[in-house]
Amino acid sequence: MQKNLLRYVVWGGVCALLSGQIMAAGWSVSDLMQLLGQKKAGTATFVEKKYLGVLSQPLESTGQLAFTAPDRLEKRTLTPKAETLVLQGDKLLVERSDGRKLSVTLADRPEVIAFVESIRATLAGDRSALERYYTVSLNGSEEQWQLTLTPLQGRMQKILTQIRINGTRAQLKTIAFQQADGDHSDMLITETSSK
């Protein structure tokens, strides 16, 4: 990271862009995916802030994330309202604070799959799953990378313009969703365990 900064200092504005490309040539999407794919399981806490046009303040939610390769992702929201999403394969199980559970089959909802795969496929290092729904581009270095996902489907584009995922090596740090209506949300992830 220091090395990176040094280069910025030395080469300056225009060169920085160029250097980014050079870096990317040495640090490719495949490299990142391979790195991510080696992880078998991990847990983290998250803080998500939603910036919505209708509201004068961002909405904050917090909770825990757990991922088990290859396809189980659990998002346990604790505040402001408890809610658990368990994604396993093709099934999404929602458990609400009132105790009600419902199960959704993802095959029925292409938009939800696209949404879900942005995180799950990234965690699993599943490049082909990502590229099914997004144009994938990578910036930065292994130490500090940014993966940019742009939806391919028209239906998805109407909702979401871009997803930016920042991370260090095999660790995700932030996920930012940019919505088509100008609203956006940022999720800050702190890893608590990793295998």
Next chain:
Amino acid sequence: MKLPSQKTALGIWLVSLLAAVLVVLNTTFIADLSAFMPKTPNVRQQMLVEQLKEGAIARLVLIGIEGGDATERARLSRLLAARLARDTRFSAVQNGDPATLARDQSYFFANRYALSPAIGPDRFTASGMRQGLQEMLDAMAGDGGLLVKQLLPRDPTGETLQIVTQFMGEAGPQTDQGVWVSRNRERAVLMAQLAESGLDTDRQAVALDGIRQAFASLPQRQASTRLVMSGTSVLSVASRDIIKSEVERLATLGTLLVIGLLLLVYRSFTLLLLGLLPVVTGALVGVASVSLAFGSVHGLTLGFGTTLIGEAVDYSIYLFIQRDNRQPGRFWRTIRLGVLTSVTGFAALMFSSFPGLAQLGLYSISGLVAAALVTRFVLPALMPATLGVRRMDKAGKWLETGLDRLAAFRWLPLLLLSGCLVLLFTSRHEVWNRQLSSLSPVTQAQNQLDASLRSDLGSADMRYVVSFTAPSHEQALQQSERADKVLAVLLKQQLIGGYHTPSQLLPSQASQAMRKAAIPAAPVLQVRLAEALQGMPVAADKLGSFLTDLAQARQAPMLTPQSLAGTSSAVLLDSMLIQRPQDYLVMMPLRAAGDRLDTDKVQAALNGYGLGHMTVIDLAAETSGIFDHYTHEAQWLSGIGCVAILLLLLFSCGWRQTWFVVAPVACAVTGVITLLVMLGIPLTILHLIGLLLVVALGSNYALFFADDHHQRAVEENRRMELSLLIANLATVCSFGLLGMSSVPVLSFIGSTVAIGALLSLVFAAMLVRGRRALHP
């Protein structure tokens, strides 16, 4: 006994025949499920009957379009839906078109202030609105936030969410190109609802043909595309058609076979026709009696009742072949005892609470008595003075030799009996079949199609239902609201996985009025809203038309069933709230949280809230319960019938004769039961009927053998034995054919009777006739 003169006998016969024909001509023949329904049902059975008759299950037709490509299937789906929508035989057709979906969404959104279960008197106070808004913000912070935030400006208190939450967890069909498709996307699926409820199979068949014709005539339809259908109506029409064609085919074949056999024996058309007189008379009188006693005759009774031919034709065979009997008194005494034995056996059936069995009992008794009377009093009058029957002395001699050989095996039947009993009691096979479906003639393929279409359409199997009746539409909705509150608690406790009530779609007028009254006038509302928004991250100016919408809702006319026109919710409402001549029937489907639902707990909860008049039904359990009850009852009745036959024989011919009649029949019946059970065919109610027939036929054989032969000439005896063999052959042939049917109901009766009758004759020859061969 003084015989009536021949003329009188003929006269009585002709008049009775004419009367029977007149009654039969005015008889309604029904082919619905009513024969399977108890005569005096309990509350749950009554609800089951109503559900089967008028509920959504009975009226739903599941349709699939296969073949071609996705675009073609979608086009055909739209065209077919449009055609059927114009057809008055269907009250609704759905294929998942976005327009219907949009109508549903706009109904719920536009009327959210009338529909939201969260609206009570305090909902639009400052604190009430603040609470609603906070819930809305929490929901926006959660995973569904993306969708929820769009609602905020017009619905800041989250009424739409409150409504939608009620329908959470439903798995609807998938959509492709604007129409519903199957899970594998290779089939477009539609749902049609028959406009009229009830069980009339004929009209269902016509309506279903309407769908087929509509599909066949769709413009530019690719030849590779095809229509598949399922649903209760489709299955019942299919099973009726299968039974009908099988009965016709087998009855024709059987009749031809019996006629051929009789012609071979009699060599005379006159005798053949005369021989059929008792059968025809018996059948007509049987139908007429059932019609007079029950008001209508079920198709099943007719079908099973043709088995009567088996015994009725025997009488004339006995008469013609043993015509030269020098002791007609003895001959008629034997026949009379045979008829009485059969009548006693079938009389037990008449006490069944299963109308199908009761009808069959009456049909058999009146038919047999009529056939016997015709044989006794009419045939002798019509018989030519010299019968053209071949003298079959040679055959008689051979038969005698054969039977003599059999007599050496007189130890065999009893040995077999003990062997069978040991096998039966040690067998691990289930003796009784508990599945109603074991009687269904529907093919495996059709059942699979049904299951796959059901899963495509995500239509609940409607196994669990809460049902009640109410005197008025408004009452029905108010009761439904009370039930809703209880069910909501059960849902939270995960005792049930989901439910529907009519009031979710259309609240009672009382609730609507209460919700309207909760909305204050605009100036008051404005002040309260300002107060509610204090410290909240929402500015009043962002809340667009919230106030206008509320002001409108305050003035809006009451929602009525017409307000739902064109929505899929209208179909759902229609299936849950059914208007009947005298009252309203409400049926609210429940979903299980897991595999099963504990109906007792749900019932207890309803009772606890003072809703004891509502009944929770597990349709599957209730149906098999009824079937179990019938089987159990039929077992008892057959047992009583057997005891009655035993007593009859004991009183009329003493214990010795009784033993000779009972032993071979008992051995034959046990033999058949053991054979079936060992083959892994558990017994059904139909096997029981078959066995009763075996008792009736077999006791006739044994009675003839047991009748004191010392007083009979050798010649006469041979003819008697020959007549038994021919009667037996006729029975085995016609029932053997039935036994080969692919329809379980027919094959059960057929195989039971064919095997049983044959065994009865052989065992009677061994046990009863054996005495004479060994002790001349």
